[in-house]
Amino acid sequence: MQAVLLIDFGSTYTKVTIVDLDTEEIVGTARAGTSIETNIMDGLKVALAQIPEPAGGWNFVRKLACSSAAGGLKMIASGLVKELTAEAARRAALGAGARVLQVFSYELTLQDLDKITVSKPDILLIAGGTDGGNKEILLKNAEMLCALPTSLPIVIAGNKAVSAQAADILRKHHDPVVVADNVMPELGVLAVESARLAIRDVFLTHIIKSKGLDKAEEFLERIMMPTPAAVLSAAELLAQGHGSERGMGELMIVDVGGATTDVHSIAKGDPSKPSVMLKGLPEPYAKRTVEGDLGMRYSSEALVEASGRRLFDYLGWTDEQVACQLGLCKENPWRIPQTEEEAKFDRAMGRMAVSLAVERHVGTVEVVYTPFGATYVQHGKDLTPLPVVIGTGGVLLHHPDALEILKGAVFNPEEPTLLKPQKASYYLDKEYILAAMGLLREVAPQVALRMMKKYVVKL
Template sequence: MKIDVLVAEIGSTTTVVNAFNGIHTDSPKFIGQGQAPTTVLEGDVTVGLKGAIESLRQALGEESIEYGELLATSSAAGGLKMTVHGLVYDMTAKAAKEAALGAGAIIHMVTAGKLRRTDLKKIEDIKPNIILIAGGLDYGERDTAIENAEKIAELGLNIPIIYAGNCENQDEMREIFKSYSSRLYVVENVYPKVDMLNVEPTRRVIQEVFEEHIIHAPGMTKVRDMVTGPIIPTPGAVMEAAKLLKEEIGDLIVIDVGGATTDVHSVTEGSEEINRILLAPEPEAKRTVEGDLGVFVNMRNVVERIGVEKLSKELGFDVVPYIENHKPIPKTEEEIKFVERLTLEAVLTAVERHAGRVRRLYGESGKKSVAEGKDLTQVKFIIGTGGALTRLPKRVEIMQQITRYGKGVELLPKEGVKILVDNNYIMASLGVLSKEYKEASLKLMKESLGI
């Protein structure tokens, strides 16, 4: 059987392959999915990739499979580990962090101001894939970013460095890194003026750098022999899909509850009313990742948030056996109820952390309202992707709870939003596919979402 495009999602535990035909026509089709355990630890991720393609062949009942192109997203080998270093936490450091998260990075460290010896030691221990240096408005403060760059260069880490700070420092940065093995990428400032974010150029470069360097990660060296197109971080691919969909249907959030983390992606400018009272700017496309909220690896964190007694009382059975012997995929009725309750907690907590809030301040001139964080009040669609929110029976009811949550000060989506489910669980694959086949990706996405 001849397949136009395969898209592989190389995860930390599982590699999934999605097959698409008719990509060059007006009627593209999703034709099937295969999966196999990821083989990073065996030193060659292509073993798992070939296993997933074999699983797809069996699912389709074909004797053999040929494919034209193979694209990939990856969160294997620890995903895209980054450290971010800016000047003022609420300004350049935060802007740089937004750019990195939006590109699909896992941020292990954020610093503001001059790096100390303990910071440098921590960077060495983290062994990041990429370091992002920012700091200073354009034509503003220069010295902090220069000093930080010199200290980072002296570590001799031989990893890509991105500079996205004060434009006056660009030549200085090239001079600093000239004699070191680290490759330097110079990008427009992420925070060029007060209250102005410019995260997209940095986001794009992070994905390009990831693609260039992921193939040197342990177990990933042979992946380029098989993959013919781009390789981007899996959360970054979901963001690409979300941005594409927003152009078509309007403001939205996408939630992905996984075994270890819960990701929330929002694409919305918010309301004019809230924008007028925002204390600091927010990007239109924002991603947050909650590393403590997962329904398998981090299940105990979520159980602790609810409380074992309360959980048993709510569900009507003793949950202790399910905590002690927790399976990655629930099968029995009680296992499913247990995971649904954990998923609800993960969804509500992650969205509350992602959303901004309104605060009342009292000053000499009386009471005034200010807003902090991301305004989700204009969101028209809540979309579920990932294993839990595409497979659990009560996935729609879980997402409907978002609009009824909170204490009234959170900037959450309002009643009446439409709940959509990525039924084919292909959103990340379509994000990477959209880099080359935008129209086909959009059609396939709408079909999976039932719109």
């Protein structure tokens, strides 16, 4: 057996997956509470002990991990124009697997610095100006950031004409300061890959130690990336394939968690009808959005508020019945439904989380009237022709009505301006292995791809 240990240090649970490279099978999975306050290895040892050891013990050929523990990778981004370089910086941070706390545009103010200090981000990403465009904003913001009371890791991804100069200014007060390519080298052109890689490098070399995760690296080879980046990497592999092994084509992954709902789409998202014009900043082929108010437990009250009357109409319940179930969620965020009423509530909450998160992820179309008549304008991705939607996360894995929950992603004729999938097939990550397969891709991509095609099952 060529056993590979794949670990996801989550904010609540440490999840362990052991796979055999020879048979391309899952040997075992387990989870235990993440012990970041003491020693992160404690939770890992508890999880590993749940999987029966072979005779002679484990002899892992690789030991890889990702992490969203200790708050995950928290970032703040800034740029010049809100809809352009600031938005490009935000997308670069999301693509790197970060939780974006705030996005600033134009010149930073003293109030902005106060917000940065209170937020305590792990990394700052500063952009501004196209290459050959505005120079002042990057330099002024670099000077301003030197007034922060503490040193922070900073990635610069702005106008290349002054990036080095901005780095010299920042290095007087901050460490490390890394220069990446401009996230928007030309007006309307998005180029986030260099910034994504720079963020990942800073995460690996500095953030892991600051969060106490380096204790695990004495046992592991290394913590490879933030957990959301591992899921996005798995999604890309599953969509595109590798070598002679074909992928599934364009797809969407909806990850419904206790605190957030993440949506990943691997698709161009160009207009599907010839009469529609595309407007706005280009969307990344591999796009991730995270909704902090759409969680099943920790943000359950916010989810009910965001869904408005839709949740009540779906359930046919009174305000008091919903309030009672919300109270149970707050009392025990780890609870699994024990009664038919609790299961019905979880199904409704899961469906609302999926529906709202996908609505925010997809593009929209609007009618614009011109002197030559009406025309249709698209903002964001058109995902109406998307063939595959994959569900993952606790409520989808444990609920008997996973398909009903996941169908919250489907196009609604009553909301025709939202470009949600119309005729997709639905799949389930039944063994919760997507993050693990994103890790395995780093060392055995074809094995990871074949295993996903085996364990991601059609509903």
